[in-house]
Amino acid sequence: MEIINEMRVMFLSKSENESFSRVAAASFISPLDPTVSELVEIKTAVSEAVSNAIIHGYDGTIGVVTLEMRILDTRTVEITVTDQGKGIPDIEKAKEPLFTTKPDEERAGMGFTVMETFMDSMEIDSAPDKGTRIMMKKSLTTDLT
């Protein structure tokens, strides 16, 4: 697939950066003129992935979260969110709806379900004490050409 454009931003695992990551993602894809629905879905998926890195990956400690985005073949958006946190021991379990390791904090355990629902595809690479990488893709429907 041809890479039309790409960007990478790195920021500390502070929860106030969740909104920054959404704004960065929205700005990057704005030249593609996404529909409001597509824009909301991408912003929500980015917010979930970044929240996952901050809350579960670094779990109160400070590390670096990397958001990478690519535009492939003119209308496909690829998003990768990476952390070097504690990793996910059981990915399939973590993907189950309503599963959370933090029930006492009223976490919904719906982050991965939301990402899977709002994006076309989602893949997770993770290893204990190494970190987690979440890769998502979405093809935008409107073709301006």
Next chain:
Amino acid sequence: MDILFEETNQILTIFLSGELDHHNCIAAKDRIGLKLSMGSYHKILYHLEGLTFMDSSGIGLIANGCKIASVFDAKVYLYTENEKHLKIFTMSNMQELVTLISSRKELDAVWKSSMK
């Protein structure tokens, strides 16, 4: 994110506006929890039409309110016409905890009957 409370006859309406994510959810949860624990309400309405963004943090926020509301047996309603927000709530089976209201007409009907 802004939170506004409105009380009438032991009915509490909680207006949320702005962006709701995991960052500002903690403060919102504390503020709403304090308000709920200080009163005794028959009905609680989460009015989310002012929310411009919400991720899955909204589920935890509402679920926490329902837990507190269950102490005084209050019925909880949630009003939003935003399709994405409704999708997030329904995929987490929130309708088992609250009455989801997705139109102004439905809201008016439910509220008119609750005032009787």
